[in-house]
Amino acid sequence: MNVKVGDELPELVKHPTTRQLVQYAGAQGDFYEIHYDQEYAHSVALPGVILHGLLKAAFLGQLVTDWLGDRGTLKTFEVSYRGVDMPGHPYRCRGRVARVEGDDVELEVWGEDETGKRTTVGTATVQMRD
């Protein structure tokens, strides 16, 4: 198996738009107004509409499945949302191999805003095929 601790996952840069947030709201069925209604977002002390945490999780999920391909199976995927992100700004998804034990591999993944702040951090565990 050709995976070593410290290997970096090919980064994935997303360019979320308000349109995408509406599309995601419909696809997930989460119509909480903070994701598409600027006035509402301001009324709850947000700087404007923000990305769904689960959309950022989906971006990081893609980072992992793009890297993994058919070489193994995703077993767990965990994300914590540490900050809000706004549409109209690139969202950079990155990751690296944190641990390898036989066929079990743990990945550290995170999403960065334009300033390099990690607004989403997470872990994925995968089982590689022999």
Next chain:
Amino acid sequence: MSNQEEPSLSGLPAATAPVIDRLKSRIGVDGPSVTATVEAGHLKRFAEAIGDRNPRWAREVPPTFLVALAPISVHVAEAEEYGKGWLNGGNRFEYVAPVTVGDHVTATGRIADVYEKPGSTGALLFIIFETDYVNQRGELVARLRGTMIRR
């Protein structure tokens, strides 16, 4: 606010017991199950919405799709008496078996924990939800744990 006489483990009428006690009384109690079919069209719209063009998502579900399959009780109405907005704190998915187009998946959710924590701009209410997903053959396919925060 509703004035219904809901029973509450704290012994207080539901409408006057602090919301945190009412939520705590539901820890570990399964909510109503929801069954949904994984439809190819829904899967396609979801993959488009997240901007993931991987062709495998024509048949298989991507890692976070299950949250879109059945409404999970993340927005517990009564918790909205606390604070003024929701924040998603985090999600943890555990994958046990593959889910593909045509599967009938039953989601059963419950509150796993409720607690208050001080935040930088006042107290925050944390609600931990768990959802189990079981397929048409009765096999557990995935588990989800989510942290929702009222601020």
